[in-house]
Amino acid sequence: MGGRLVVVESPAKARTIGRFLGSRYVVRASLGHIRDLPEDDFGVETDNGFKPKYVLIPAKRKVVRALAAAAKNADTVYIATDMDREGEAIAWHIKEVLGLSDEVCRRVVFSEITPQAIKRAFASPSQIDMRKVLAQQARRILDRIVGYKLSPLLWERFSPGLSAGRVQSVALRLVAEREKQIREFRPRRFWTITVEVEAANTRFEMDVVDGNEKRRFWNRKKAEDVARLLEASLAEVVEWKAWKQEQRPFPPHITSTLQQEMASLHRMSPQETMRHAQALYEGVDVGERGRRGVITYHRTDSVRVAGVAVRAVRKLIPALFGEEYLPQKSRRFKVSRYAQAAHEAIRPTMVDLTPDEAGRFLSKQQALLYEAVWRRFVASQMADALYDVTEATARCGDVELYALRRCIVFDGFLRVYGRALPSHDTLLPQLNTGEKLRVLSVRIDEHQTQPPSRYTEATLVRKLEQEGIGRPSTYATIIHTLYRRRYVVKRGGRLYPTELGEHVARLLVERFPRVMDVGFTRWVEGELDRIEEGEKEWRGLLEEFWAAFSREVEEARERLSQNRRLCPQCGKPLVLKKKGSGVFWGCSGYPSCRYRESAAPQPQPTNLKCQKCGSPMVIRYGRYGPFLACSAFPKCRNTQSLNHLNEQEETSDGDCDG
Ligand SMILES: [Zn+2]
Ligand SMILES: [Zn+2]
Structure with a gap:
């Protein structure tokens, strides 16, 4: 008797915490959730206040028995699961299943697993936060409703076995719609004009500005007319300016930015990123420092930083880089409106553990992740980078000329992290208003508008975040689910919908415009946040959702039975049948x-030529997903992986010209 039991999710976390707490505490792992909605049954009483039916997860019976036995010998049971909704829900299920009273059960919460943080958390335990639990429960029930009621409607059109999740379906829609934009894209030609001018024995280039259209001439004749006018003429300086420009560092990483960076720099999938982050958060052995969590909790959308961490990094910066790299005041970053207040940014827990030192104790992948977290955090408290900028406008008749030159004078935080602004070797010479510039040469360049880029894992996470339809705990799962269901494949780092994925997306958007609407999904996510804040009752959200959803399901059912395609041979309805990730109409x-x-989509043109016969290569669809094939098929049967198709990096999200 008199024992103290601590329950966490994972054995690694149990090991780390166990060392800090000493022998008076017994630490056990629940191995994640122990109770959930049943697997073989709907499990939600929609006409009885959406009462969920929870059952023990069969694989967890042994774990639960062991926890119950340990709890029997304990005066106090501390539940130290992760600090987000999911962790809170796990804590509540444990309390319920073990039948613990409020006196016996204590909830401890911390955002890092270090001796100080754990000591502090155990010194002031609290109760389980039911608002978080109910927000998680509402999400679980919403997802269950959609999965259970929507998937069978897919089967009326598709062969059975397909499923449609709530948020994943909207993500699939984004990927499929991007593919459609690319397929329908027709490039447009445009022209730009550059002139070389001379003033005070200095030569430099200026761009011809055509109204507001990004310096683009959409008409070749007009570009040539302007070029002719400029040749061997004089331009007059209208304005010359010089100033200093500051570039500020980014705030420290949050889940979405970390996933984006690891995906774009190291091609690490969001799922892998979360796995390695989990390990670093739960604790690793770092030499003489012992075993501890080396980063703060990795599921977060807040850029807040604890004061003690700011003080530590402000001590480190001058020691590593010199006084001039430390700004006078510490920086505070604006916390986004979706962010959860109690959370912190992802940062190193011991900032003096440099990536070099940490690398000796971590796996290669873990070391890359630690370095990303460390660099971005240290940079976030370093001085601005500084640039000298000069800018000139000139006129020649009706034609406006423009030039900007930027030179870096102090690297600041760029020493540790980030990319400098576009810079030049030299500035513009000083010019006076009214000064004449001699035009030495004129150059016309022809360009083509580019189709929008396919999503990468990084840009899809960014899109989900921008649209407010994912949360730190869900980005990785959303993308992984699209792969698992073979709706989307990754080729050469780009995301392609499969034939199956495109058909599912089209059917869902057609039949369930509301459930598939990005705005509606964002609204639901926002309402879940409000439940967590205690501003909304969870049943209220489910009722509103159910009213909209069940009407849509009814309408879809009717429409599905009305306009079906019929078999030209026997008159029975045709259904879409799945073959791998490909699809065909079958009777x-x-x-x-x-x-x-x-049922395959039309082949899509590409810029590649067939290596065997020189015909253009096109994107075709097969049971293993999209691939490159020769357009001369069946004469030429050359095929290639889509990894050969290199798309240019996206400059701005969804920049769709033409
Ligand atoms: Zn038939
Ligand atoms: Zn060929």
Whole structure:
């Protein structure tokens, strides 16, 4: 008797915390959730206040028995699961299943696993936050409703076995719509004009500005007319300016930015990133420092930083880089409106543990992740980078000329992290208003508008975040689910919808415009946040959702039974059948009727040429997903992986010209 039991999710976390707490505490792991909605049953009483039916997860029976036995010998049970909704829900299920009273059960919360933080958390334990639990429960029930009621409607059109999740379906829609934009894209030609001018024995280039259109001439004749006018003429300086420009560092990493950076720099999937971050958060052995969590909690959308961490990094910066790299005042970053207040940014827990030192104790992947977290955090408290900028405007008749030159004078935080602004070797010479510039030469360049880029894992996470339809705990799962269901494949770092994925997306958008609407999904996510803040009752959200959703399901059911495609051979309805990640129309009278026809999207043109016959290569769809094939098929049967298709990096999200 008199024992103290601590329950966490994972054995690694149990090991780290166990060392800090000493022998008076017994630390056990629940191995994640122990109770959930049933797997073989809907499990939600929609006409009885959405009462969920929870069952023990069969694989966890042994764990639960062991926890119950340990709890029997304990006066106090501390539940130290992760600090987000999911962790709070796990804590509540443990309390319920073990039948713990409020007196016995204590909730401890911390954002880092270090001796000080754990000591502090255990010194002031609290109760389980039911608002978080109910927000998680509401999400679980919403997802269950959509998965259970929507998937069967897919089966009326598709062969059984397909499923549609709530947020994943919207993410699939984004990927499929981007593919459609690319397919429908027609490039447009445009022209730019650059002139070389001379003033005071200095030569430099200026761009011809055509109204506001990004210096683009959409008409070749007009560009040539302007060029002719400029040749061997004089331009007059309208304005010359010089100033200093500051570049500020980014705030420290949050889940979405960390996933984006690891995906774009190291091609690490969001799922892998979360796995390595989890390990660094839960604790690793770092030499003489012992075993501890080396980064703060990795599921967060807040850029807040604890004061003690700011003081530590402000001590480190001058020691590593010199006084001039430390700004006079510490920086505070604006916390986004979706961010959860109690959370912190992802930062190193011991900032003096440099990436070099940490690298000796970590796996290669973990070391890359630690370095990303460390650099971005240290940079976030360093001095601005500084640039000298000169800018000139000149006129020649009606034609406006413009030039900007930027030179870096102090690297500041760029020494540790980030990319400098576009810079030049030299500034513009000083010019006076009214000064004449001699035009030495004129150059016309032809360009083409580019189709929008396919999403990468990094840009899809950014899009989900911008649209407010994912949360730190869900980005990785959303993307992984799209792969697992074979709706999306990754080729050469880019995300392609499969034939199956495109059909599912089209059907869902057609039949369930509301559930598939980005704005509606964002609204639901916002309402879940409000439940967590205690501003909304969870049943209220479920009722509103259910009213909209069940009406849509009814309408979809009717429409599905009305306009079906019929088999030209026997008159029975045609259904879409799945073959790998490919799709074809087959007769529902199979096997007595064997009619089938292709359901593949039209092949898409690319810029690549066939290495065997020189014909253009196109994107085709097959059971293993999209691939490159020769357009001369069946004469030439050359195929290639889509990894050969290199798209240019996206400059701005969804920049769709033409
Ligand atoms: Zn038939
Ligand atoms: Zn060929």
